[in-house]
Amino acid sequence: MFSQSFLCSDFSSLSKPPRFFSDSSSSAITTLSSTHFPPLSFRSSFASPRIKQLEGQRETRKNFPSFLCFSVDSTMSAWDGEDPRVRDIKTKIRVIPNFPKPGIMFQDITTLLLDPKAFKDTIDLFVERYKNRNISVVASIEARGFIFGPPIALAIGAKFVPLRKPRKLPGEVISEEYVLEYGKDCLEMHVGAVETGERALVVDDLVATGGTLSAAMNLLERAGAEVVECACVIELPDLKGRERLKGKPLFVLVESH
Numbered sequence: 001m002f003s004q005s006f007l008c009s010d011f012s013s014l015s016k017p018p019r020f021f022s023d024s025s026s027s028a029i030t031t032l033s034s035t036h037f038p039p040l041s042f043r044s045s046f047a048s049p050r051i052k053q054l055e056g057q058r059e060t061r062k063n064f065p066s067f068l069c070f071s072v073d074s075t076m077s078a079w080d081g082e083d084p085r086v087r088d089i090k091t092k093i094r095v096i097p098n099f100p101k102p103g104i105m106f107q108d109i110t111t112l113l114l115d116p117k118a119f120k121d122t123i124d125l126f127v128e129r130y131k132n133r134n135i136s137v138v139a140s141i142e143a144r145g146f147i148f149g150p151p152i153a154l155a156i157g158a159k160f161v162p163l164r165k166p167r168k169l170p171g172e173v174i175s176e177e178y179v180l181e182y183g184k185d186c187l188e189m190h191v192g193a194v195e196t197g198e199r200a201l202v203v204d205d206l207v208a209t210g211g212t213l214s215a216a217m218n219l220l221e222r223a224g225a226e227v228v229e230c231a232c233v234i235e236l237p238d239l240k241g242r243e244r245l246k247g248k249p250l251f252v253l254v255e256s257h
């Protein structure tokens with residue numbers, strides 16, 4: 001299962017060659033905190049007053065033809081007011097080259113979990129973003145998504161729904177196959193876990209090709225839920241996972257190239 005998933009981030013598919021690091025340096029994590037709004041070059045911390053201002057600008061921008069919005073975009077991508085918590089989180093994610101196979105730069109969040117402050121900051125940043133969004137379901141994906149989804153669900157007063165790999169859930173399930181870069185995988189959700197009209201947040205540790213998030217969204221939507229947003233700690237933007245999300249907002253704390 002693990003290896004199947006990692007085939008999808010085979011760096012032979014990237015336009016830029018992967019950068020390799022000899023130790024646990026976090027320098028592979030180069031940018032952070034994109035929001036669900038284009039462009040990807042927008043980097044900011046969502047928790048600060050500044051982001052609210054920028055989001056307001058984006059709202060305004062929607063009402064103008066795109067050629068009038070150019071300067072706003074430039075300002076946004078130049079903004080470097082990074083939340084110090086995010087900066088610290090970045091340093092705690094270890095990058096291991098050639099795991100689980102040659103060419104893969106593995107983003108290891110276990111080192112983030114070893115630091116209680118950085119781990120708590122990670123959860124807090126998501127909670128700050130989602131606590132007043134009227135979300136009733138947090139759905140996460142086995143296995144690493146289960147580390148981040150439940151604490152967020154508890155903190156925002158939502159239920160937690162596990163989305164699991166095949167034949168793990170004991171009750172009646174609906175299944176969603178998805179295509180990875182090479183091969184296929186499948187996610188399942190219990191029938192009755194989500195009701196029609198519920199507002200759902202999908203949480204995972206990382207988005208690579210976007211196949212996993214896309215399947216998760218499909219499961220929730222088939223059950224009648226509205227997916228409000230997807231949230232991940234890490235995005236590998238070179239794999240263009242956002243493009244598979246059918247325009248659904250994706251919020252991430254750090255990007256890794």
Ligand SMILES: O=P(O)(O)OC[C@H]1O[C@H](OP(=O)(O)OP(=O)(O)O)[C@H](O)[C@@H]1O
Pocket residue numbers: 001002005006008009141142143144145204205206207208209210211212213241
């Ligand atoms: O965007 P994608 O290309 O779909 O890849 C992202 C998925 O890959 C990893 O999971 P993995 O299947 O390795 O399972 P694990 O959490 O059990 O390690 C990661 O935790 C995401 O769920």
Ligand SMILES: Nc1ncnc2[nH]cnc12
Pocket residue numbers: 005006008009104105106107108206208236
């Ligand atoms: N490079 C990567 N690091 C960690 N998890 C991943 N899932 C898919 N690609 C990954």
